[in-house]
Amino acid sequence: MTRIERVELRLVDIPPKVRRTDAIQSFVSQETPIVAITDSDGAVGVGYSYTIGAGGSSIMRLLGDHLAPRLIGRDPERVEAIWRELEFAIHATTIGAISALALAAIDTALWDLRCKKRGLPLWIVAGGAADRRPLYTTEGGWLHIEASALVEDALAARERGFAGSKIKIGRPHVAEDHARLAAVRSALGDSYEIMTDANQGFTLDEASRRAGRFAELDLAWIEEPLPADDLDGHVRLSQSTSTPIAVGESLYSIRHFREYMAKGACNIVQVDVARIGGITPWLKVAHAAEAFDMPVCPHFLMELHVSLACAVPNGKYVEFIPQLDGLTTSHLRIENGCAVAPTTPGIGVDWDFDAVKTKRIAEADKIIVEGGMR
CATH class of the missing domain: 3.30.390.10 (Enolase-like, N-terminal domain)
Structure with a gap:
């Protein structure tokens, strides 16, 4: 030993x-x-x-x-x-x-x-469900970025084969958010996925209002529309909209995820390996989500999450936010808009x-x- x-x-x-x-x-x-x-x-x-x-x-x-x-x-x-x-x-x-x-x-x-x-490699040891997952980009969708720049970034992402773009929402009035999202939908067409992220910035009434206004845009999801500890609010919101609700980056226990899934408070699980406490509990959440027929789209840490999303059968997307390039000799491998699982032994971060x-x-x-x- x-x-x-x-x-x-x-x-x-x-x-x-x-x-x-x-x-x-x-x-x-x-x-x-x-x-x-x-x-x-x-x-x-x-x-x-x-x-x-x-x-x-x-x-x-x-x-x-x-x-x-x-x-x-x-x-x-x-x-x-x-x-x-x-x-x-x-x-x-x-x-x-x-x-x-x-x-x-x-x-x-x-x-x-x-x-x-x-x-x-980690993705094999942890399950080996697939060797790649589709990417979506967040880096060009921050809240301060104006509509024309959002469109330009989304067009560039689609050219690289990315499946979609995440756009931050939470401008002072719903009309501002809608205009930014509508510009991207108009320019990219119906087949390009638009994810949105409110970062817990809305009250229930405002989240319901904006979800209703966004319905025509066929969003992939609305992420963290409410404070993460408002379980009942997420249940009520999920029941009121056909747009999928995504949560997870601000949940820190497998039991919190269990409650969200069991009560129908979300449709997409965004469990974050760092914020859940490591790979050991991450895998438990991902497998629980599979039992609820929910996809896992992990938050941030793409260099590590590519392996975990590939390990489980319900890993759907990897979020593209480059951050470790200057501190690692390993880099995320991208082919036709997909993040490819590392082949070297370990977690894939050197x-x-x-x-x-x-x-x-x-x-x-x-x-x-x-x-x-x-």
Whole structure:
């Protein structure tokens, strides 16, 4: 039996590639915790998660003070047992974003190690349902972008073979949102998918109003129309519109997803591997969604989600938001508008640690070994 002998913690700060705005926030930074786990054979697995603008230092303290020390001496193959024991160790702070993001950084590192030691890519080890999934782009659809630019970006995406474009909604008046969406529909035609994302910005009455106004545009979905903890509101909205309702990036427990699916509060599951706490719970949510005949269209983290969307039979789309290109030697492979699953062993993210050093927050670095840390 191998044992975990060393855990290295790093935090890097990645600025957005373009200006990113939605109904409630602007993305000014992506603080990215990185965890490297070394076992007694000398094999290394690397995992990560992310924040949007704040919270990275809190995640690192949780990792360094409470979670990573518990890994020393453990059998890295016992991924499920480790996940459950770590979650219980911090049960007073769960369920929530900080805990989930910390657990995800460890869990993805353990899966990376597991896959590398088997000599197989994640999408095969986790299920192997398909070797590619269609892409849609979000990068050209931010809320501040005007209609003409939305159209230009969507036309370019279609030329690359992408299945659709996501456009942020939440302008002050429904007419503004409608005009932007209608311009894209008019220019791209009926066969191009238009996804929308409200980022929890509406009240129920406003979401109902806008869903009714958008019905003629045949949207692929309305994402996060209401605050994520408003389960009843999502049920009522879903019952009032034929447009699919998508949720998931702001849900942090498999039980939250169960409630949404069981009560008919959503049609599309957007479970995020970082915000659900790692690959281990992500797969559980995806398989539960299959039982409800719901597709999985994961949020963000395309470099990792391509493998997970390919692992399960109900993976439908991968969201194109490039962010790690400058810090990795691996890059998302795109063929005819589809994201192709990586073929190399591991989770499919190969870090360029020389580049990581240039963006790291040095005071967050920590190494945990048997007997203490340094």
